[in-house]
Amino acid sequence: MRSTGRLMAAMVMLAASLAPVATGQAQEDSYPWVMEEVAPGVFAALQPSETRFGDSNSAVIIGLNEVVVIDSQADPAAVRALIAWIGAATDAPVGLVINTHWHGDHTQGNAIYRDVYGDDLEIIGHASLVEDVPERAGAFVRERTAYFATELPAAYQRLEQGVFRDGSTMTEADKEEQQAVLARAELWLAANRDARFVGPNRTYSSRQRLRRAGRTIDLVHYAGHTRGDTVVWLPEEGVAITGDLLDDLPYVGHGYPTSWRTALDSLRDMPIVSTIPGHGPVFRDDTKLNAVHGFLDALITQATAAAAAGQTLEDAIATITLESWRDRLASDDIAARFFEQSLGEAVERAWLEARDELEQ
Ligand SMILES: [Zn+2]
Incomplete structure (x- = not known):
């Protein structure tokens, strides 16, 4: 990656009262997307800093006749708000969703894009996602939901009594921290309650060049953060959308450390101007890499x-x-x-x- 210091800042906070979404469902609530234009018509949709690990970023590429979206969130409110933002920005429909990997915070919203844009919508990802989205993402949500169902009642009880699991007493600061942990768990449960797992209807295996939304879009497969990571590369704009292969903090729990390190060597050799990561702010130099x-x-x-x-x-x-x-x-x-x-x-x-x- 090299830095040109270019910053075409179009910071747009999505305020309250978004337009009704195309499903006809009134959207009273807002979602605090931060939209940043990294190249003309190429937007990073960034989660707010405090919740940046809770759900994923997206990238939105606006063309004359269609829009390409990279990654969809787990939280339906986030997905619907981004669709509303796209609808306010252009009359063109979303024709393609690209998934950077199988994790639910990057794929569960596929189902909503399908609801809104119908069967003409293409969803593309690495070939492994056909199996991994329904099986691995589905299993993860089911296991975590079951875990919370068992653990949360006892956690609320411990908080009320002000006593940790090991019998030690909670300070006021501990209680606040525990409250925040429980609040995050409740948010996750709400966002994943009706989770659906719609995988890609189009796949590729190692490398694929697309011409969509008036742009050249390269998909490059790596095994790193997961076995099916895709880096989306816009060679004309110098923009890389890396999913969690390169994001604010590496999560290795489903990863392949050695090939991940090799993948980062490949990214370092590319003439990247801006990186839209899966979580956290846009990068314009190699510091994080x-x-x-x-x-x-x-x-x-x-x-x-x-x-x-x-x-x-x-x-x-x-x-x-x-x-x-x-x-x-x-x-x-x-x-x-x-x-x-x-x-x-x-x-x-x-x-x-x-x-x-x-x-x-
Ligand atoms: Zn991930």
């Missing part, structure tokens, strides 16, 4: 050493803390907490990979 690359490097090195020394997974998770990478990667407390919560999963993937036990 270098940080994620360095983190993966350290993760792979330490997990490989742990596996070679015969450490169990539990020992590896206990000893590999990568604190300096947390501090380098996390731009705020929200990201630092996300790093802490997911590091064990990252160590597990790298440890399994080092033992040649990572399933595809």
Whole structure:
């Protein structure tokens, strides 16, 4: 990536009272999308900073006769608000949705785009998404819903009593933190209550050039954050839409650390001007790429050493803390907490990979 410092800022906060969406459903609520025009007619739809890990960003490419959307959110309110924004910006319909990977926060909204734009809508993703959207994303939502159904009542009770699971007393700050955790869980449950899992009706395997919305759009497959990551590359505009292969904080829980690191080497060699990531703000230089690359490097090195020394997974998770990478990667407390919560999963993937036990 190289930075030209170009910033065609068209920051548009979506305010209240959006127009009714095409389904005819009145849209009283608003969704706080931040729309940023990174090249003429190419918009990043960014989640607000505080909730940026809760649901995904999108990219919107507006052509004369059609609109291309990259990634759809899990929360129906987010999807409907973005469709309303597109409807206010152009008369052209969304003709193509591209999914960067199978995670539900990037694909569950496919069903709403299908409802609104009908069977003519194409949804394209890597070939593995045909299986992974219904099976892996579906399983994830079902398991998490069941987990919350069991855990939340007890968590509310502990909060009311002001006592942690281990019997220690909560401070007022602890209680506030627990309340925030429960609020996030409730938001997730509300957004995923009626989740539908509509995968692509068109696929590609390694590389595909499209000519859509008056643009050249390249799809390039990598295995990194998941086994079916797509980087969407607009060569004429120098815009890369990377999904979670390169986003605000790497989540490795479903990832392939070594090929992920190789994928970042490929991105580094591309003449990228702007990157629209799956989560977090637009990047215009290599800072984040270098940080994620360095983190993966350290993760792979330490997990490989742990596996070679015969450490169990539990020992590896206990000893590999990568604190300096947390501090380098996390731009705020929200990201630092996300790093802490997911590091064990990252160590597990790298440890399994080092033992040649990572399933595809
Ligand atoms: Zn993801």
